[in-house]
Amino acid sequence: MVVSCKSWTQSDGLAGADSKKANKKKDSKSEAFYEIQFEDTMFCPFFLKIMTHKLFFSVTQVSRTDKGEVLHKTSKPLEVGDSVKITVDWSRRWDHMQQHSGQHLISAVAKELFHAPTMKELSILSIVCHVLLCYVRQYPKPSMIDLSIKELSNEQVQQLEQRVNEIIREGREMAVHIFHDEKSIEDFASQHSTFRQKPLPAGTGPLRVIEIEGVEYNTCCGTHLTNTRQMQMVKICSSNSNNDNGITQISFLSGQRILENVQRMLDNEKQITSLLTCASDEFVSNITKLQTESVIFLFDIITNQTFLLFHLIMTAQENCRFEGC
Ligand SMILES: [Zn+2]
Structure with missing residues (x-):
C-alpha cells in the first residue's frame, strides 16, 4: 500500500507537496519525479540499476533515509492508500x-x-x-x-x-x-x-x-x-x-x-580455431609464428622497396649523364 508520494524536480531538488496525489511539475527545463514510500517493500536500496524493479511503470532508483524509510523513485505519481503489485526482475x-x-x-x-x-x-x-x-x-x-x-x-x-x-x-x-x-x-x-x-x-x-x-x-x-x-x-x-x-x-x-x-x-575459441585452423592448445605457438612471419615479411618489403628506390635513383643518374643534363 502507498504510504506517501512526494514530488520533486531534478534540477533544483525542491520538494513538492506531500499530498494524496502529487501533481507533476510542468517545467520544461526541469525533470519532475516522485518518491513513493510503500507500507512494505522487497526492493533493495543501493544494489540496483535502472529497470531492475518494475511496477506497472518502472522504479528507477531506491534509496533509504536516515530514518530507515525506503523511497522508490518513479516518473509517475501514485495515490496514497492505493494497493499496488510490485515485482522484481x-x-x-x-x-x-x-x-x-x-x-x-x-x-x-x-x-x-x-x-x-x-x-x-x-x-x-x-x-x-x-x-x-x-x-x-x-x-x-x-x-x-x-x-x-x-x-x-x-x-x-x-x-x-x-x-x-x-x-x-x-x-x-x-x-x-x-x-x-x-x-x-x-x-x-x-x-x-x-x-x-x-x-x-x-x-x-x-x-x-x-x-x-x-x-x-x-x-x-x-x-x-x-x-x-x-x-x-x-x-x-x-x-x-x-x-x-x-x-x-x-x-x-x-x-x-x-x-x-x-x-x-568457448564461442571465441571456436572462431579462433576456425581462423587459425589449429587446436586451442596451438593458439599461442601459431600466433607467435604468425607474428614472427609478419615481422620478416615487413622487413622484406622495406628491404625490397629500399633496393627499388636505390635502383631508380641510380638509373636516373645514369640517364642524366648519358643525356648530358
Ligand atoms: Zn551483504
Whole structure:
C-alpha cells in the first residue's frame, strides 16, 4: 500500500507537496519525479540499476533515509492508500545475490587467511554495510573487490579460491538476524562467541546481520542467498596490486555468470580455431609464428622497396649523364 508520494524536480531538488496525489511539475527545463514510500517493500536500496524493479511503470532508483524509510523513485505519481503489485526482475536479483554473497564469502576468507579486510569506499554504504560490491560492472562481467593488502601471490590467490569453493560445497547456511534493541544484541552475543557485538546504529533502523554458518557475521542491508551451495562456484579471475596505496584488487565471478563467461570463451575459441585452423592448445605457438612471419615479411618489403628506390635513383643518374643534363 502507498504510504506517501512526494514530488520533486531534478534540477533544483525542491520538494513538492506531500499530498494524496502529487501533481507533476510542468517545467520544461526541469525533470519532475516522485518518491513513493510503500507500507512494505522487497526492493533493495543501493544494489540496483535502472529497470531492475518494475511496477506497472518502472522504479528507477531506491534509496533509504536516515530514518530507515525506503523511497522508490518513479516518473509517475501514485495515490496514497492505493494497493499496488510490485515485482522484481528475478534473474537479475538472483545474479546480484550470487555476486554479493560471493563477495561476502571471499572477503571473509581473505580476512581469515591473509588478514586482508575488504576496503569500503562509499561512505554512505559503510554506514550500513561492512561488505559491498566496490565496482559492479555490466552483467555478466566480473565484479571487483579491493583488499587491504599490498599483494597476493598466485599461490595465495589459488588458496583463497580453493577455500571459498570448499565452503560453497559444504553448504553452509546463510542466515539473517535482525536486532531492534541493545538487549537482543547482548543476548545473541552471549550465545554466539564469534559474534562481535556492535551497537545499534543511531537513527538508521534495526541492526541487520548476515551470518555465514561458521565463517562470519557481517552487518549488511543487501540481498543474499540462504545457503553457500546456491553460489554454485566462485572463480577469481585476476589479482592486481597497487603498492602505492597498499590495495590489491581482485576480480571474480560467481554462480551463473561463470557458465555464461565459459560459454562466451568457448564461442571465441571456436572462431579462433576456425581462423587459425589449429587446436586451442596451438593458439599461442601459431600466433607467435604468425607474428614472427609478419615481422620478416615487413622487413622484406622495406628491404625490397629500399633496393627499388636505390635502383631508380641510380638509373636516373645514369640517364642524366648519358643525356648530358
Ligand atoms: Zn551483504
